[in-house]
Amino acid sequence: MSSAPTLLLSPLEIRVLGVLSEKQRTVPDSYPLTLNSLLSGCNQKTSRHPVMEVSEAQAQLTLESLKRYSLITESSGGRAYRYGHNIDGVLRVPSQSVALLTALMLRGPQTAGELRIACDRMHNFADISSVEAFLDELAERPAGALVVKLARLPGAREQRWAHLLGGPPPQDALPAAGDMPAAAPRSFEPGLDEVATLKSRVARLEEDLAATREALQRVCDELGMSKALWP
Template sequence: MTVDPALPILSPVEARVLGVLVEKQRTVPDSYPLTLNSLLAGCNQKTSRQPVMELSEAEVQDALESLRRRSLVDETSGGRVLRYGHNADRVLRIPSQSLILLTVLMLRGPQTAGELRIASDRMHNFADISSVEAFLDEMAERAAGALVVKLPRLPGARESRWAHLLGGPVAAEVLAAAPAALPAGATDAGELAALRERVDRLEAEVAALRGALAKVCGELGIEAG
């Protein structure tokens, strides 16, 4: 397995910022491109993020500038504030389904194909796990270099996890780390993922309502509280 030398090597913060931009483009399109405040909130979400981060505005701005220099992010002016969008699909030259899987890996860390299918549901409805695996295999076997890697199966695990390679080779501690423990009452990863999806859907609805409110306030010339 080789990693494409032409690909950008992203820091954890850059991967989080890029992942949020791709995710929000598909889950809250009315609010995309994102303002800095919306992007910061998405980066610091407590759900559907592994690891959970507490980034500052300055850290997100630095990551945006770095991504912009590598053509992965565009900056546009919308109303009174700057907005940010991604160019990941064009730079990486992969289909949208592959980009969605890559995004989930950037935002949630290593996942099995089954977990990826559930976590991707709001961005794309994969027909079955086999279709997820087909896109993963394609990214792992790219002639120019792999974008993802299949990790060794952990003791007692039924499925192998996948990890992205946009941050460079997978660290040894990631290879050895077990998935996060399930909370009380969750019987398996699928149930936990479904719970996370419901929370994400509610967060998306709140974000959409906030975006609509901001738009109305802007048209009326008043500042949203």
């Protein structure tokens, strides 16, 4: 039996997953999300670092890649497919920790105090020490740390935290949430490693599709439906 793939997400996967988790808690009546609602959340210009411009094709490909980790649920409701997340089930962490991870995924590194404010609509933490307790649990998790405390910035009074869902954070730490610039949205331009990863995933999906078609064709042949199903 093959083991599950190691969880190492791309910036787009992190953004999509963060939006699904956020909207589940802030607009529960609209959750699970349609693709259009998901895109709006990904391209939102407030409470996002960095600001992105994600296309429909990029979002679709990202949803497919997240399914490999069982992080995405898909359902058909009305005229459109709807998408949800399965962070709790895959990472096996409590809802309070999911709220903290969501804020870090969408807004970048933040102090415990900033995280308490950012999570207000997702979970009402009693105080900063409560936030720090859950962050410590995530950092000392036996199955692998999900957050890390960053080095204190020059002149800063508190240290910030960053998530590890995309690997170690960059050395040049991102600006704190309160200092996020109102920059114009940028198109997502993956690096060479991310392009290679996406190409590998597309190739794997194409192989799976070809195998499925071949199996279905064999079944049709056995049933006397010899006509090719595909050109």
